[in-house]
Amino acid sequence: MRQALKFIVVGGISTVVNYTVFFLSYHYGQINYLVASAIGYVIGLSLSYLLNASWTFRQQSTPHLIGNQTVRFITIYVCSLVMSLGLIYLLVHWLGMDPRVANIIAISQTTITNFLGCKYYVFK
Numbered sequence: 001m002r003q004a005l006k007f008i009v010v011g012g013i014s015t016v017v018n019y020t021v022f023f024l025s026y027h028y029g030q031i032n033y034l035v036a037s038a039i040g041y042v043i044g045l046s047l048s049y050l051l052n053a054s055w056t057f058r059q060q061s062t063p064h065l066i067g068n069q070t071v072r073f074i075t076i077y078v079c080s081l082v083m084s085l086g087l088i089y090l091l092v093h094w095l096g097m098d099p100r101v102a103n104i105i106a107i108s109q110t111t112i113t114n115f116l117g118c119k120y121y122v123f124k
Contacts, residue, residue, distance in 0.1 A: 006056040007115050010048055015107050018044030022103055033099035034085055035090065037106075041084065045077045048114075057123035069122055076117035080110040 022040030025031045031039070053069065084106040091102035 003056055003119065004115065007052065010056055011111055013051065014044040015095055015124055018101065018107065023100065026099060028057040033103075034088065036100055037088055037099075037103055038081065040103075041077075041081050045081075046084040048077075049073050057118065063105065064097060072122040073118070073124065076114060076122060080117075083113070084110050095106070 017020075018040040020040070021043050024041055025036035029036070049070070062104045085104045087109060088099065088102045091097040091105060093098050097105075103104050
């Protein structure tokens with residue numbers, strides 16, 4: 001339960017960073033909403049990895065372990081990114097939803113998958 005709470009805190013911080021980068025890129029930078037979402041996701045992902053490795057799951061830092069964790073972490077989050085972008089695309093193009101709202105829904109949708117992937121695959 002303690003790990004889940006820490007994961008939620010890290011996820012909250014990463015989500016704020018993710019969405020802020022997305023919003024600024026899309027709204028003010030006039031970047032395509034899918035590209036802006038991917039940029040925000042990668043930046044949030046990087047922050048999430050650092051915080052989860054050092055605080056949530058407190059892993060020992062050996063080069064071999066860090067390499068394996070990084071590959072696993074990227075695998076989980078790339079899958080989540082693909083699902084997220086697919087969902088955003090469907091919400092925007094099929095339901096006519098505003099991309100900013102669709103992005104919030106997609107971020108929410110991947111939280112459980114990311115936690116389970118980190119707990120049982122990345123930082124096991």
